[in-house]
Amino acid sequence: MQLNVQEIMEIIPNRYPIMMVDKVVELTPGSYVKAIKNVTYNEHFFPGHFPGEPVMPGVLILEALAQTGSIPLLKSEEFKGKTGYLGGIDKVKFRQKVVPGDVLVMEMEIIKQKGNIGVGKATAKVEDKVVCQALMTFIIGA
Template structure:
């Protein structure tokens, strides 16, 4: 398990844009299961939406991407590098994510070709899918 201090040694993201609180499972270059504890203190809730806080879908995708970055940057050969989005495919939002939810972030690397790759990403609240996507990335 990686805590937030360990995570910050792997990826360059920092609050308020660090969107992974811990990693519960990690197979470098292959698989990661992260956790984001969604609280009302998130800065985006001030405007999304007043009176009905809903985590923006793009923020869920970013949390998944950060989990994927941890998976790839945990490889010794990628230490100190940055993972960039290359694209998103088959994005589906299945349920709202609201303050108090614990968002589980699962990323499986399905293609790894040098500095480019593809991950299958699914975000869950309890056992219910909140969002899913195929994420492409570049490591620089």
């Protein structure tokens, strides 16, 4: 299953300037998602991070992964129409910079779910090189 940006906005509430998912290229509701963020020089954060050496802030890579990770949960029958919240981040590792022109490929595998809480294994890559890994906890609210 693939989703364009309009379909993604029907699932998650994020909008500009914090919308960080451009396209979903693979989706198995309830268990897995692979999504794309095209990183351009026009991003609102690059003028200040850093002048002369634009680098995507690590916290925004994590935000992109969190938005990506909430999609398979919110696309499941159990949680349709609900909102996903980030409940925790563990074992974060940054491995290289993300810069303008990069295509950030984000994957999330939901590895555990109990009630309205899910845990996912997140990976972000650029050109098949891992740039960030983390375990993320999601809480599905009303």
